[in-house]
Amino acid sequence: MADIVLAALNAKYIHPAFGLRYLKANLGDLRDRTVLLEFDLNRRPVDIVEAILEHRPRIVGIGVYIWNATLATEVVQLLKTLRPALKVVLGGPEVSYETEQQPIAQCADHVICGEADLAFPRLARHLLEGQSPPHVLSAPLPALHEVALPYEEYTDEDLTHRILYVEASRGCPFSCEFCLSSLDIPVRTFPLQPFLAALQRLMDRGARHFKFVDRTFNLNLAVARAILEFLLHRHREGRFYHFEMIPDRLPHELREIIRQFPPGTLQFEVGIQTFNPEVAARISRRQNYARLEENLHWLREHTGVHIHADLIAGLPGESVESFAAGFDRLVALRPHEIQFGILKRLRGTPIVRHDAEWGMIYNPLPPYEILENRLIDFPTMQRLRRFSRYWDLVANSGHFLETAPLLWAPNRSPFYSFLEWSDWLFARARRTDAIALPRLAEWLFEYLTRVRTHDPHEVAATLARDFARGGHRDLPPSIRAYVCGPSPAAAAPGTAPPNTRRQALHSSRARSHSPASPARTTVSEPGTDKGDHA
Numbered sequence: 001m002a003d004i005v006l007a008a009l010n011a012k013y014i015h016p017a018f019g020l021r022y023l024k025a026n027l028g029d030l031r032d033r034t035v036l037l038e039f040d041l042n043r044r045p046v047d048i049v050e051a052i053l054e055h056r057p058r059i060v061g062i063g064v065y066i067w068n069a070t071l072a073t074e075v076v077q078l079l080k081t082l083r084p085a086l087k088v089v090l091g092g093p094e095v096s097y098e099t100e101q102q103p104i105a106q107c108a109d110h111v112i113c114g115e116a117d118l119a120f121p122r123l124a125r126h127l128l129e130g131q132s133p134p135h136v137l138s139a140p141l142p143a144l145h146e147v148a149l150p151y152e153e154y155t156d157e158d159l160t161h162r163i164l165y166v167e168a169s170r171g172c173p174f175s176c177e178f179c180l181s182s183l184d185i186p187v188r189t190f191p192l193q194p195f196l197a198a199l200q201r202l203m204d205r206g207a208r209h210f211k212f213v214d215r216t217f218n219l220n221l222a223v224a225r226a227i228l229e230f231l232l233h234r235h236r237e238g239r240f241y242h243f244e245m246i247p248d249r250l251p252h253e254l255r256e257i258i259r260q261f262p263p264g265t266l267q268f269e270v271g272i273q274t275f276n277p278e279v280a281a282r283i284s285r286r287q288n289y290a291r292l293e294e295n296l297h298w299l300r301e302h303t304g305v306h307i308h309a310d311l312i313a314g315l316p317g318e319s320v321e322s323f324a325a326g327f328d329r330l331v332a333l334r335p336h337e338i339q340f341g342i343l344k345r346l347r348g349t350p351i352v353r354h355d356a357e358w359g360m361i362y363n364p365l366p367p368y369e370i371l372e373n374r375l376i377d378f379p380t381m382q383r384l385r386r387f388s389r390y391w392d393l394v395a396n397s398g399h400f401l402e403t404a405p406l407l408w409a410p411n412r413s414p415f416y417s418f419l420e421w422s423d424w425l426f427a428r429a430r431r432t433d434a435i436a437l438p439r440l441a442e443w444l445f446e447y448l449t450r451v452r453t454h455d456p457h458e459v460a461a462t463l464a465r466d467f468a469r470g471g472h473r474d475l476p477p478s479i480r481a482y483v484c485g486p487s488p489a490a491a492a493p494g495t496a497p498p499n500t501r502r503q504a505l506h507s508s509r510a511r512s513h514s515p516a517s518p519a520r521t522t523v524s525e526p527g528t529d530k531g532d533h534a
């Protein structure tokens with residue numbers, strides 16, 4: 001029995017619910033009357049509802065995000081159908097804007113718009129006392145020194161098996177029109193010493209994988225420096241730290257600390273989104289491209305930081321040609337991963353002001369991706385969407401570190417080369433998910449040798465090295481035959497590979513797409529651990 005159930009519908013098991021842990025931590029004397037239940041998107045709504053109702057709660061709180069809005073709607077409808085007297089309270093970015101138009105909000109008893117850390121406990125107390133608060137409540141921005149930190153809510157299992165979200169600040173001073181964080185002004189910082197003490201406690205308990213969700217970690221140099229120094233001085237092998245950084249701000253004092261971290265322990269996610277200055281100005285995004293490029297060069301040359309860079313296709317006024325030029329420019333900067341995002345129209349964001357002029361048409365259902373605009377028609381946008389998925393499989397996965405660049409060698413445009421491969425692959429596979437690694441290797445081999453006329457022995461040897469590096473023992477026999485060395489005549493470009501039996505496909509469980517566990521043997525739809533562009 002629990003008076004309050006906080007139900008989290010997470011994108012994947014590895015992503016714990018950060019927001020609901022804040023709510024639980026701030027419930028005061030109600031905390032002991034509360035349970036936090038976590039589910040992932042593979043669970044059936046009726047099973048989720050069963051698990052919730054087993055606790056016979058009086059209040060159920062659910063965080064609604066872009067990745068779980070559909071499932072959450074079904075869960076709320078079932079809850080209210082089965083138990084009309086149960087008070088269902090919603091919060092989260094997805095219901096914080098355009099609230100009244102949403103069926104899920106109409107179904108729920110109460111919706112808290114904005115940061116609910118302190119507003120939810122107040123509301124829960126009123127409900128348990130029998131009061132009748134309004135249907136929609138707008139939470140005032142909490143003073144962060146009054147918010148209890150949620151880190152004790154992480155269980156030992158979380159510490160061992162999941163990414164630990166942490167944050168030193170909230171908000172962003174920039175105003176990129178596609179981004180929810182642009183509405184989050186002003187930037188506020190948690191008191192530093194209690195935050196560092198909480199990190200220390202997590203480390204003492206064995207935490208290893210920290211993801212800072214601060215939207216612009218390097219904005220406040222003094223705080224960024226203090227945190228990095230703290231982590232560096234306590235660093236142990238196996239720990240890993242992820243930060244979202246503004247790419248054009250990396251002064252000397254931060255560089256000196258960053259370069260001291262062992263290779264592979266820091267990951268920086270740097271949002272670039274567009275290299276077209278006109279498009280950037282149109283969406284109110286400010287960035288200094290010269291400094292950005294210099295910083296990325298420096299990181300690649302002088303540090304072991306894993307760089308994850310973001311670009312977005314479909315922005316108003318950005319053509320395929322403009323995006324291609326930006327993509328090629330980014331490939332030349334050699335980030336370890338490029339997240340090729342498709343523009344989403346997130347609720348509440350001002351990007352909608354361009355809809356008429358640029359013919360922006362978005363999917364009305366989550367995750368609200370753009371379907372077409374004046375410069376990119378629907379069939380072309382579909383090609384870009386597939387490019388993005390296949391880029392994850394081939395380039396970002398790390399499975400084909402040496403083989404992937406052969407697609408654009410020598411000296412071809414990475415974008416157009418990969419687009420051709422993407423079109424070819426889709427014609428073969430007719431799908432973008434659940435392609436087993438050996439099968440993908442076979443298709444890569446076939447494409448590179450027959451279409452791009454690379455030497456089969458070289459391609460096979462390159463694939464073999466990639467498989468060996470990733471610890472994969474299942475290089476298909478049809479490729480292995482070339483590594484063992486059939487006669488050059490038999491292996492001439494354009495000739496068919498030996499008629500060997502294809503290795504049976506298998507579909508092992510997809511692993512998390514994270515640098516700490518980069519190997520995936522079967523690739524599913526990309527995870528949606530972020531509800532917004534950053």
Ligand code: SF4
Pocket residue numbers: 172173174175176179180181182215216271533534
């Ligand atoms: S895209 Fe990044 S810099 Fe721009 S508003 Fe969002 S969080 Fe801030």
